[in-house]
Amino acid sequence: MRKLISLILILIIAAAVFFSLREIPFGTTRSRVREYYLDNGIKQTGAANIVTSVVVNYRGFDTLGEVTVLFLASIGLSAVLYGKKEEKKRKRRESSLILYTGCRFLFPLILLFGAYIFIHGHLTPGGGFQGGAVIASGFLLTMLGCWGWEGINRNRFKITESISGLVFVIVGLLGLLYGGYFLFNFLPKGIPNQLLSAGIIPIVYVAIGFKVGSEIAGIIDDMVRCG
Amino acid sequence: MIILEIILVFVMLVGAIAAGIFKDLLNAVIAAGFVSFIAAILFYFLHAPDVAMAEASIGAALTVAVFVITIKKTKRFEEDDEKIN
Numbered sequence: 001m002r003k004l005i006s007l008i009l010i011l012i013i014a015a016a017v018f019f020s021l022r023e024i025p026f027g028t029t030r031s032r033v034r035e036y037y038l039d040n041g042i043k044q045t046g047a048a049n050i051v052t053s054v055v056v057n058y059r060g061f062d063t064l065g066e067v068t069v070l071f072l073a074s075i076g077l078s079a080v081l082y083g084k085k086e087e088k089k090r091k092r093r094e095s096s097l098i099l100y101t102g103c104r105f106l107f108p109l110i111l112l113f114g115a116y117i118f119i120h121g122h123l124t125p126g127g128g129f130q131g132g133a134v135i136a137s138g139f140l141l142t143m144l145g146c147w148g149w150e151g152i153n154r155n156r157f158k159i160t161e162s163i164s165g166l167v168f169v170i171v172g173l174l175g176l177l178y179g180g181y182f183l184f185n186f187l188p189k190g191i192p193n194q195l196l197s198a199g200i201i202p203i204v205y206v207a208i209g210f211k212v213g214s215e216i217a218g219i220i221d222d223m224v225r226c227g
Numbered sequence: 228m229i230i231l232e233i234i235l236v237f238v239m240l241v242g243a244i245a246a247g248i249f250k251d252l253l254n255a256v257i258a259a260g261f262v263s264f265i266a267a268i269l270f271y272f273l274h275a276p277d278v279a280m281a282e283a284s285i286g287a288a289l290t291v292a293v294f295v296i297t298i299k300k301t302k303r304f305e306e307d308d309e310k311i312n
Contacts, residue, residue: 125280137288216285
């Protein structure tokens with residue numbers, strides 16, 4: 001009986017969603033914001049990647065909010081797991097030579113790729129969040145494959161996280177000082193498609209990359225050690 | 228190309244339903260990661276490489292790792308519905 005009622009309710013909700021969404025012509029141009037960004041994005045921000053110019057420049061304050069959410073999640077997890085005892089050191093099974101060598105070979109390459117993604121965030125697809133996630137997955141690989149959980153100093157994660165968060169906020173405040181509003185692009189824009197262009201966007205994205213990478217690696221580290 | 232996308236969408240649906248049905252939570256997590264992976268491929272086909280990179284690295288790799296760690300620390304098998312009701 002209960003299942004029947006829930007089935008009917010779900011069908012009603014599905015029908016409501018279907019009929020309300022049926023009228024919307026997806027894929028057609030309905031708003032002029034998109035045209036504005038495509039026409040003026042490169043001129044105004046100097047970033048060849050329009051997505052980056054929106055994320056860091058036009059909507060930079062929202063990005064600060066996203067970074068804060070991630071920061072709060074990481075701090076909250078640490079706070080919840082803080083009192084728990086660290087797991088007793090079980091004897092790790094030694095990884096085989098192939099796994100060990102493979103991890104040690106791949107780890108710097110993954111770090112390099114993640115750094116490339118966020119340093120070139122204003123030129124090619126990708127950016128701070130993606131590069132940070134790639135770097136965190138590199139740390140996950142070494143934690144699983146070669147050095148284990150003891151080989152990593154967790155305080156360095158916290159320090160990196162705090163410093164890069166501070167860099168983001170300080171760059172925003174400098175914009176307030178020079179241009180009159182938060183995250184104003186006060187550095188010279190340069191020539192589009194060059195590495196040193198787009199003003200503050202590369203600085204902010206490098207800071208976000210370090211922050212996201214150390215945060216996610218720290219979350220995984222916290223979950224494994226205590227919990 | 229459109230046929231490939233339709234096939235991918237159906238495979239993704241199968242993965243999503245499997246993630247809900249499996250009683251073995253490890254299998255369910257792997258199915259959810261599989262859904263994320265196919266979503267990343269679809270984002271790439273839809274000309275959104277930025278989103279595809281984020282989805283592939285966070286959805287398919289790091290979320291699965293977090294869930295696997297959690298399952299290792301808690302319970303692997305879901306209990307039957309009859310016991311709860």
